[in-house]
Amino acid sequence: MERAYAEIKKQVMTLELAPGAVVDDMQISERLGISRTPAREALFRLASEGLIVADPGKSGFSVKPMDLLDISNLFEAHMVAARAIGRLLAVRATPADIAKLRRAEAKVVKAIERQRPVEVASTNAELHRLEATSTRNGYLGTMACSIHDQGQRLGYLAFGGATSWDSLHDHFLLIQRDHAELIDAYEAGDPDAAESVAARHVVLFRDRILSFLTESATGPMSLGGDILPSIRLDGAHAK
Numbered sequence: 001m002e003r004a005y006a007e008i009k010k011q012v013m014t015l016e017l018a019p020g021a022v023v024d025d026m027q028i029s030e031r032l033g034i035s036r037t038p039a040r041e042a043l044f045r046l047a048s049e050g051l052i053v054a055d056p057g058k059s060g061f062s063v064k065p066m067d068l069l070d071i072s073n074l075f076e077a078h079m080v081a082a083r084a085i086g087r088l089l090a091v092r093a094t095p096a097d098i099a100k101l102r103r104a105e106a107k108v109v110k111a112i113e114r115q116r117p118v119e120v121a122s123t124n125a126e127l128h129r130l131e132a133t134s135t136r137n138g139y140l141g142t143m144a145c146s147i148h149d150q151g152q153r154l155g156y157l158a159f160g161g162a163t164s165w166d167s168l169h170d171h172f173l174l175i176q177r178d179h180a181e182l183i184d185a186y187e188a189g190d191p192d193a194a195e196s197v198a199a200r201h202v203v204l205f206r207d208r209i210l211s212f213l214t215e216s217a218t219g220p221m222s223l224g225g226d227i228l229p230s231i232r233l234d235g236a237h238a239k
Contacts, residue, residue: 004042023061086198088135090191097134117160125152158212
């Protein structure tokens, strides 16, 4: 089951299994050389994490779509979680936590230098999951990890779908600036600074996603009419 879980999750995160795609548990079990039961258990586990939609009585399993309303709701939740995590971690982080965060930050930098979209998306998500778990608040950690699972898919879409790696140069400089300033704020025990940088960092990611969607307005991610303004962070949805 763990092997099936890891394999399916990797395919979802890298969009090898596209949003909305049907997932055949029989094909998975045959490809991995396992019985159908652990394959289905893995899919139900991923459904509980919000990455798979389970409808055994009808279409079976499918990858959770990424529609614009869902993306808007994701960023709304991301903003709330990031600000809370920033404040909590600034008053709770230990020297050991800071050291772990610095190591995780270095992995993001390495991934950017290697120009590997999968690594950039995954290391960035791991850094922010580590922030969440370091607050030692299980409820907040669970919510944030779910947010960053969805964010990792969006990150791969935006970084891997860029017209050229050079076009992301300035964006990656801002990412690295935010990561460094966040960890500095945690180390300094400054919750106001941590919250401010965390909020700015969510807006940075949101703007990159909007830019990518605008540049790639085709297929299921197409934009039109009043859809673009609906992705907001002010607590209100566009009418």
